[in-house]
Amino acid sequence: MVDVKSGSNGVNAAGLGPAPSAMTGMGAGSKTPLYKVFNQFLEAKPVFTNRDAMNISFTPDNIPHRDKQVEELGRMLAPVLKGGKPSNIFIYGKTGTGKTLVAKYVTSELEKLAAGKLKVVYVNCKMKHTADTEYRLLAQLAKEFGRDVPFTGLPTDMIYHAVFEAIDSVEQNVILIVDEIDSLVQKAGDEILYTLTRINGDLKQSKLSMIGITNDLGFIDRLDPRIRSSLSEEEMVFPPYNAVQLQDILKERLSLAANKESVSDGVVAKCAALAAQEHGDARRALDLLRVAGELAERSGESKILISHVDTAQEKIDQDRVIEITKAQPRQSQAILYAIVQLSQKDKNVETGNVMDVYSRLCSECGLKPLTQRRVSDLIAELDMFGIIQTQVVSRGRYGRTRVINLALSDALYEKMKALLKEVFY
DNA sequence: AGTCCACAGGAAGGGCAGGCGA
């Protein structure tokens, strides 16, 4: 139960009165609508007893249907226990197939056994402003080894030396897990990988091994052959989960997170089936179940129903698109608003029309219009986010253009239109 | 077969902000 102290006016620090059943000394706020909301929440039987276990970042002790991969990776990394350097490993697999989970699990178990002789560093190159450029990756590594470096400003070779010295300052094995490694190479080139895979030649008392993780199956083929051979000394492929395996994963998590009676029949199967349609994504399955549970709790029910899963699916998609839209810079929002306006009249929108409407919108809102070149890049970015779908088509002597479709449901389209209207008018 | 259109998209570089060491 919540532990709150009443203030001088009888209202707790958050300005809310305590629940009558759980707390004594109701304050002045006890009759407010918000009070009822919180009271309802406190009195309702929770769906999840351990919410953290439903989180994507939670690392369980048992990873269903990944025994083979855990063992295989364990064998590859085992030389660490005798002070040897394991091979660099490359892990492929689509989103939500357990790559990161297995890598983190195996390395953390190894770290326990290695008794201070192993340091595991995890970096995610998709995290903006964290490790998505050469400089930032090196700065992040330097921080992991206790060197405080600014997020910009220093020459790259200075940061490299700081990292090098930090790694080699004690006799140890270092395993560097580089998640979403394709994002790093796309943005910063593959020189950094060349440097890191050859760092062992200069290290005197330490050894560095890399585990590269990507969901881009063609990534390794696009790498420079010199880097390819040293980065993927060992390779692992994580197959997608099928619906039955996803059900096992969800049941396993539910055993940690909720009581059996909190979930109706068919809920787990439905979440698993929906996620299996999306290339067997366990992350999606967990998200669906978690959001369905939260929706059930919010509606005052103590059991997740099939209808909650349906609503959860819609909500996850809507929330993602709206949040991405809100986070976009104003120029991208203006371009998106132009596309939304044009989509009202015609389903297929072309770059040229977007430029016209966008330019008009800019002059109406006092925004400096970008060049067609830049707009083209921003359209490609919106496509990447999944807000729009684009296809380059040739219209013969009438030129080449990009046909743009809004990838939104009717409800989401209206929501998006209202949001953008609010931004610009 | 050659021309044309309306872009797509790569490359190079400018300008700015944040940060460092001298």
Add this chain to the structure above:
DNA sequence: TCGCCTGCCCTTCCTGTGGACT
């Protein structure tokens, strides 16, 4: 304070594309 370095956003210049038209 200055020179240098970085990331980021943007522009300019340029080549490539592919199907309709001549």
